[in-house]
Amino acid sequence: KQEVTQIPAALSVPEGENLVLNCSFTDSAIYNLQWFRQDPGKGLTSLLLIQSSQREQTSGRLNASLDKSSGRSTLYIAASQPGDSATYLCAVSPSTDSWGKFQFGAGTQVVVTP
Amino acid sequence: DVKVTQSSRYLVKRTGEKVFLECVQDMDHENMFWYRQDPGLGLRLIYFSYDVKMKEKGDIPEGYSVSREKKERFSLILESASTNQTSMYLCASLPNLFSGNTIYFGEGSWLTVV
Numbered sequence: 001k002q003e004v005t006q007i008p009a010a011l012s013v014p015e016g017e018n019l020v021l022n023c024s025f026t027d028s029a030i031y032n033l034q035w036f037r038q039d040p041g042k043g044l045t046s047l048l049l050i051q052s053s054q055r056e057q058t059s060g061r062l063n064a065s066l067d068k069s070s071g072r073s074t075l076y077i078a079a080s081q082p083g084d085s086a087t088y089l090c091a092v093s094p095s096t097d098s099w100g101k102f103q104f105g106a107g108t109q110v111v112v113t114p
Numbered sequence: 115d116v117k118v119t120q121s122s123r124y125l126v127k128r129t130g131e132k133v134f135l136e137c138v139q140d141m142d143h144e145n146m147f148w149y150r151q152d153p154g155l156g157l158r159l160i161y162f163s164y165d166v167k168m169k170e171k172g173d174i175p176e177g178y179s180v181s182r183e184k185k186e187r188f189s190l191i192l193e194s195a196s197t198n199q200t201s202m203y204l205c206a207s208l209p210n211l212f213s214g215n216t217i218y219f220g221e222g223s224w225l226t227v228v
Contacts, residue, residue, distance in 0.1 A: 004156070009154075034217075041221075041222070041224075042221050042222065043118070043204055043206075043219035043220050043221045043222055044157075044204070044206075044219040045219070046216050046217060089156065089157070091157075099208065099210075099215065099217075100145055100147055100162065100206065100208045100217055101147075101159055101162060101172065102157070102159070104156035104157040104158070105156050106153075106154050106155060106156040107156060
């Protein structure tokens with residue numbers, strides 16, 4: 001059974017520092033990997049999707065990489081801002097027609113201090 | 115603007131009560147999902163529905179059932195609530211199960227069973 005792990009569980013950085021969030025998965029036979037953001041007491045917002053054939057994806061200050069062979073993905077957030085404070089979750093999808101039926105990590109809670 | 119609405123944000127129920135959690139989406143999506151989120155465990159899939167009156171079990175369906183009589187509405191039912199079902203419940207929807215479509219989450223329903 002696929003297991004998804006996110007380390008660290010919590011992270012606090014001063015404003016302006018770059019953030020590095022890690023996600024690892026035990027079964028490399030994934031189809032896609034998605035990064036989400038969750039604000040306190042709210043639902044999830046999609047951030048970046050990496051297809052299995054891709055090695056990275058970028059949107060603004062966010063960059064996500066994927067290394068299927070080692071079972072790892074990393075989310076980089078450049079020049080962090082207090083508004084980046086949230087919980088970040090990664091989720092993997094096992095096959096082409098199972099999008100939405102994710103296996104989630106427990107998330108990394110990020111605090112960016114002014 | 116896309117919308118997944120969970121009408122009950124906070125509920126307190128007694129052990130043994132029947133509980134209904136309602137989710138409505140306004141995007142004409144075929145697929146809807148119920149997840150539960152617990153600290154340290156991330157999100158886990160309870161049930162999903164790929165069409166009206168069609169459903170499939172997720173990873174943790176025990177103690178739950180679902181109903182989808184209309185395309186826009188997906189209900190999660192706890193036939194006899196127990197304290198271990200105290201959790202945050204998140205509904206999500208997708209146009210189809212093929213990769214790359216954005217998945218939309220509701221804001222969550224916090225359920226406490228006493």
